[in-house]
Structures are given as structure tokens and as C-alpha cells.
Amino acid sequence: MINDNGIVVVAGATGNIGGKVVAELLRRGHRVRGLTRNPERARLPDGAEVAVGDLADPETVRPALAGASALFLLTYDAATGAPLRSGPELAKVVADAGVRRVTTLWGGETGPVEQAIADAGLAQTTLQAMEFMSNTLAWAESVRAEGVVREAFPEMRSALIHEQDIAEVAARTLTEDGHAGRDYVLTGSEVFTYADRVRVLGAGLGRDLRFIELTEEQARERMRQAGYSAEAVDHVIGWHADPPREGYTVSPAVEQLLGRPARTFAQWVAEHADAFR
Ligand SMILES: NC(=O)c1ccc[n+]([C@@H]2O[C@H](COP(=O)([O-])OP(=O)(O)OC[C@H]3O[C@@H](n4cnc5c(N)ncnc54)[C@H](OP(=O)(O)O)[C@@H]3O)[C@@H](O)[C@H]2O)c1
Known part of the structure; x- marks a missing residue:
């Protein structure tokens, strides 16, 4: 039944x-x-x-x-x-x-x-959400303390998605017909390098932020110290070193499914500014 x-x-x-x-x-x-x-x-x-x-x-x-x-x-x-x-x-x-x-x-x-x-x-719908905007919260401590963001792979591009957009898509696919067997690639509407992201974050906070490039090994060590499993470290570093095309290509799915544009990173920053102050 x-x-x-x-x-x-x-x-x-x-x-x-x-x-x-x-x-x-x-x-x-x-x-x-x-x-x-x-x-x-x-x-x-x-x-x-x-x-x-x-x-x-x-x-x-x-x-x-x-x-x-x-x-x-x-x-x-x-x-x-x-x-x-x-x-x-x-x-x-x-x-x-x-x-x-x-x-x-x-x-x-x-x-x-x-x-x-x-x-x-x-009847499954798969949400292939690319990088969450909320990953930016990992920068909160160093931004608050030093005005600095440290990452490896500075040229990595990402079509970050707002978490609320994922939630709204999920609410529809869980309760409406027409989504069975579909794989939806979910992204935001803009593609960012780390430099772009730091600039938008700094503009939203009204402060200049500095980007410091880490080596891949420093990035791996930081994740290990934060308690990530070896498998998770390899997955995240592998993604950053060579992201799939979908990760840096704007997908129309959020707009098609929700009937409005995806939320922007500037909007996310405005909503979360207190975490960085
Ligand atoms: N960060 C990204 O950019 C990104 C991109 C694409 C996909 N994802 C995936 O998105 C998922 C959700 O991310 P999130 O930020 O919402 O994670 P989160 O805040 O860490 O929440 C993870 C949740 O999963 C539950 N959970 C973990 N293991 C479970 C288990 N064995 N059985 C039942 N519940 C379990 C935990 O619930 P309890 O502790 O209460 O049991 C917790 O509420 C992650 O699993 C990640 O793989 C992340």
C-alpha cells in the first residue's frame, strides 16, 4: 500500500x-x-x-x-x-x-x-545541490579575528547555492507529482572564484578582507585537524582541485522549479553578516 x-x-x-x-x-x-x-x-x-x-x-x-x-x-x-x-x-x-x-x-x-x-x-527525485553558500561560515572565525580568508585552489569556480533554495525545491518535490525519476542539478545564479566570494563578503560586511592561499597539503591538514575522515578529505580536496562542470555552471533548475531567480550570495551575506562580525 x-x-x-x-x-x-x-x-x-x-x-x-x-x-x-x-x-x-x-x-x-x-x-x-x-x-x-x-x-x-x-x-x-x-x-x-x-x-x-x-x-x-x-x-x-x-x-x-x-x-x-x-x-x-x-x-x-x-x-x-x-x-x-x-x-x-x-x-x-x-x-x-x-x-x-x-x-x-x-x-x-x-x-x-x-x-x-x-x-x-x-519514486525518487535526486537533488544534486552543488556547493552550499553556508560553507562560507567556515571563514567566520578568521574573518572576525584577522579579516583573513585562507583557502587552497584560489581559482576554483563555484555556482554556490543558497540553502533556502534547496529547502524550497525539496518541499515541492516531496509533496508534488511530476518529479519522480528526475535528477535536478541545483546551483545559484552566479559563478564565483574565491576572490569574487571574498570581495562580496567584504562588501557586505563593509570591510576589506585579505585572501591567503594555502597549499593543498595545508588544506588537507586543516580538514584532518577538524576531524574529517580520510575519505571526506579526499572527496573535498578532489572536488576543489578539479570540480565537475556542473559545479561551476549555472543551472536553470531553481528558477524553473520555484518560478523566481535563485537567491544571490550578496543576499546570503546580508542574512549572515553577524556571524562574521
Ligand atoms: N556542504 C556542501 O557544499 C554540500 C554540497 C552537496 C551536498 N552536501 C551534502 O549535504 C548533506 C547535508 O548537509 P548539511 O549541511 O545539512 O549537514 P549537517 O548540518 O551536518 O546535518 C547533517 C544531518 O544528518 C543527520 N545524520 C547524519 N548521519 C546520520 C545517520 N547515520 N542517520 C540519521 N541521520 C544522520 C544528522 O542528524 P542527527 O545528528 O540529529 O542524527 C544531521 O542533522 C551532507 O550530508 C553533505 O554530504 C553538502
């Missing part, structure tokens, strides 16, 4: 993108159940149910999916810092629950979870 009662289960509900997906669905009047591994720490907006489950151990997710008609899915396991390996078991639990629509946020490349959900014949 396929459920069509409107309960949307959101994985990553305590996180950056999932949290915005929860808020956007609630704003549109949908019933939302947020999935978390740590319910005692989860702070979800009023109106959202909290459900416990670990995507790496799919049987634990079964109760959370009871009666759900849609699922927002992540493909990355925070515990291992690597893509989830539980695809086939997860797909079975989702299919058994009668979930009608799955929207999967990829982790930078198509992985075993998306493949397993597709192989199970579930």
Missing part, C-alpha cells in the same frame, strides 16, 4: 539543510516528522514530530516511516564521515513502509543509497 496522507519524514532534520526543509514544509502546512539519532538533543520547530532512527542501521528507521508518504533522505553518515553503505536495506524499509515519494540530497556524487532506492523502483 502506498501512503498518501501527507506525513513527510525529514532525515537530517537537526542539520543545516534538513532543518530548513522541516521549516519550509511546516510553513506550507504539511505534517512533518524529523528523524534524528539523538532525540534528547534535537530541537525541532513547534509542530514537527521527532522520530528516532539511524540511516546506517535501517531497521531502526522503520518505526519513523510508519504511515509516511514522503521521505527527505541524506546519503552521508556523520558517524563514519563517509557515504552510507546501507542502501539496499534502507530501500527495503522505505518500500515496506509504502512511502510514495523520496527526495534524496546527494553527497557530491551518486552513491549506493540513490542507486538502491532507484533499483527498488521507488
Whole structure:
């Protein structure tokens, strides 16, 4: 039986993108159940149910999916810092629950979870969101303290996307027909090098910022010290050294799906300026 009662289960509900997906669905009047591994720490907006489950151990997710008609899915396991390996078991639990629509946020490349959900014949929409604007928050401390941004690969170009645009697209694909089997490449409407990005950030803060180029090894060491797994370090550095074309090519998908232009980086900076002051 396929459920069509409107309960949307959101994985990553305590996180950056999932949290915005929860808020956007609630704003549109949908019933939302947020999935978390740590319910005692989860702070979800009023109106959202909290459900416990670990995507790496799919049987634990079964109760959370009871009666759900849609699922927002992540493909990355925070515990291992690597893509989830539980695809086939997860797909079975989702299919058994009668979930009608799955929207999967990829982790930078198509992985075993998306493949397993597709192989199970579930109606999946994949959101290939390129670099999030919120990655810029990693610069907040050095900008506040020294007015400096340190990165390797200064010429890397990126069509950064605003997190709220991802959330609004997800809210539609989770609750509307017509998106099954589609892979949407999601970007913003502008392409930036690090120099462009630092300039827009500085303009928004009303202050001159300096860019200091790191070597690749310094960038790797910084990620290792921040606790990233070896696999995550290789993935991020590999992307920065040689990003896929989609990462620096403006995609029309946000505008086509939302009927308005993608939010700009200047807008993101204005919304987050306090974090850099
Ligand atoms: N940063 C980028 O530019 C970028 C670009 C494309 C794709 N992505 C992908 O986007 C995803 C979401 O990013 P984000 O910024 O929203 O991440 P985030 O703020 O770190 O949130 C991650 C969420 O995932 C949940 N989670 C992690 N492992 C889980 C598991 N095994 N079972 C259930 N829930 C689990 C956590 O929930 P609990 O701790 O509450 O369980 C947390 O709420 C990432 O996985 C990343 O791979 C990132």
C-alpha cells in the first residue's frame, strides 16, 4: 500500500539543510516528522514530530516511516564521515513502509543509497545541490579575528547555492507529482572564484578582507585537524582541485522549479553578516 496522507519524514532534520526543509514544509502546512539519532538533543520547530532512527542501521528507521508518504533522505553518515553503505536495506524499509515519494540530497556524487532506492523502483527525485553558500561560515572565525580568508585552489569556480533554495525545491518535490525519476542539478545564479566570494563578503560586511592561499597539503591538514575522515578529505580536496562542470555552471533548475531567480550570495551575506562580525 502506498501512503498518501501527507506525513513527510525529514532525515537530517537537526542539520543545516534538513532543518530548513522541516521549516519550509511546516510553513506550507504539511505534517512533518524529523528523524534524528539523538532525540534528547534535537530541537525541532513547534509542530514537527521527532522520530528516532539511524540511516546506517535501517531497521531502526522503520518505526519513523510508519504511515509516511514522503521521505527527505541524506546519503552521508556523520558517524563514519563517509557515504552510507546501507542502501539496499534502507530501500527495503522505505518500500515496506509504502512511502510514495523520496527526495534524496546527494553527497557530491551518486552513491549506493540513490542507486538502491532507484533499483527498488521507488519514486525518487535526486537533488544534486552543488556547493552550499553556508560553507562560507567556515571563514567566520578568521574573518572576525584577522579579516583573513585562507583557502587552497584560489581559482576554483563555484555556482554556490543558497540553502533556502534547496529547502524550497525539496518541499515541492516531496509533496508534488511530476518529479519522480528526475535528477535536478541545483546551483545559484552566479559563478564565483574565491576572490569574487571574498570581495562580496567584504562588501557586505563593509570591510576589506585579505585572501591567503594555502597549499593543498595545508588544506588537507586543516580538514584532518577538524576531524574529517580520510575519505571526506579526499572527496573535498578532489572536488576543489578539479570540480565537475556542473559545479561551476549555472543551472536553470531553481528558477524553473520555484518560478523566481535563485537567491544571490550578496543576499546570503546580508542574512549572515553577524556571524562574521
Ligand atoms: N556542504 C556542501 O557544499 C554540500 C554540497 C552537496 C551536498 N552536501 C551534502 O549535504 C548533506 C547535508 O548537509 P548539511 O549541511 O545539512 O549537514 P549537517 O548540518 O551536518 O546535518 C547533517 C544531518 O544528518 C543527520 N545524520 C547524519 N548521519 C546520520 C545517520 N547515520 N542517520 C540519521 N541521520 C544522520 C544528522 O542528524 P542527527 O545528528 O540529529 O542524527 C544531521 O542533522 C551532507 O550530508 C553533505 O554530504 C553538502
